[in-house]
Amino acid sequence: MKYKRLHLIEKLRVQVAAAAALLAVYFWAYHLVAGADPKAPTVFFGAGAGHLLQFIAVIMTTAVLAGAASVGMRPSAGLLVTLVGAAGLSLHMPSVLPLLWNNESALGFLLVQMILDTLLLAVVVFGAALLTGWVRNKITALSPSWAWQDPLASLTEEQRRKVKARKVYYMGDPISALVATAAHGVFSKYAEQGSREIGTSKDLRKQLVLGGYCLALAILTGFVLLLLLMRSYDRSQTMFAVAGSLFAATLLAYQVFPFRSAAVAMVTPVVLAVVMYALGAMKTVSGMHLSWETVAPYACAVPLDWVTAGAAGAVAGYWVSSRIHEARYGELDESDEE
Secondary structure, three states: OOHHHHHHHHHHHHHHHHHHHHHHHHHHHHHHOOOOOOOOOOOOOOOOHHHHHHHHHHHHHHHHHHHHHOOOOOHHHHHHHHHHHHHHHHHHOOOOHHHHHHOHHHHHHHHHHHHHHHHHHHHHHHHHHHHHHHHHHHHHHHOHHHOOOOHHHHOOHHHHHHHHHOOOOOOOOHHHHHHHHHHHHHOHHHHHHHHHHOOOOOOHHHHHHHHHHHHHHHHHHHHHHHHHHOOOOOHHHHHHHHHHHHHHHHHHHHHHOOOOOOHHHHHHHHHHHHHHHHHHHHHOOOOOOOHHHHOOHHHOOOHHHHHHHHHHHHHHHHHHHHHHHHHHHHHHHHHHHO
16 A cells, blocks of 8 residues: 555544544533533542542543554554543633632632642553554554554665655655744754664663653654643633644654653643642732732643643654654655566
């Protein structure tokens, strides 16, 4: 099968599976984790084990189904489907304002509670990611021909030199080309070093350093974008800012430092959530009339937003970046065949 056709089929499969997971969770599973107050978002930490267990059941079920549906696609595709499905819970969440109004006397404590909530939910989501991979591995063990074949693993040295010589990463998509080419121009030294290491480096230290650079750039870029985009308490704008900022930040970071793992994409939303809540807690004034207005908009995403919609945006950035890097090889490979 031609590489471009394989690439297209994988993209369509991911889009269909992610849409199906999102719709299923949004319409049928949300009521399981809804809080006692339908007008206020759910905060799991300190609210009893019932809602948390129901959230675990929903996301683990989604992870199993996503793992099975993503067999034959790249590993990050299964993770992406799981997180997009879980984001259906976040889409149902009401505005954070009632939560602020009900806790005006202890807003700083509320934000600390939201940090703990984020960390608690992150553990659950990381567990779901592992479960998705486990299901994929079990199915592919029964039928090895269904396993994803990483095209970058078979690059020859001559092909690597040709790829390195290219000044544009991938011209099939104008937006991807713009981002990738700009990253190559600004950080060409590091980008070329990372490209040489893709699929070849066995040095754990080098890979960890590359991952550290990738994480640092993702956090820095995400932080700036969140400050620019989270400008109001409007729920839709908050969701767009969280998912969009993390998508753009991880896409750029992985293009510059192509670390071969989704770990950076999973960690970045959690780190940024803690940073935003901590900054908000330091600036918040409690016990006054209209104290809720002292809570900065960038601290008003609920924890579920970060670990579902935010993580989905981040992993989508990693997934798109992986496809851009592989498309460079795919175009080269097909030109060689001609």
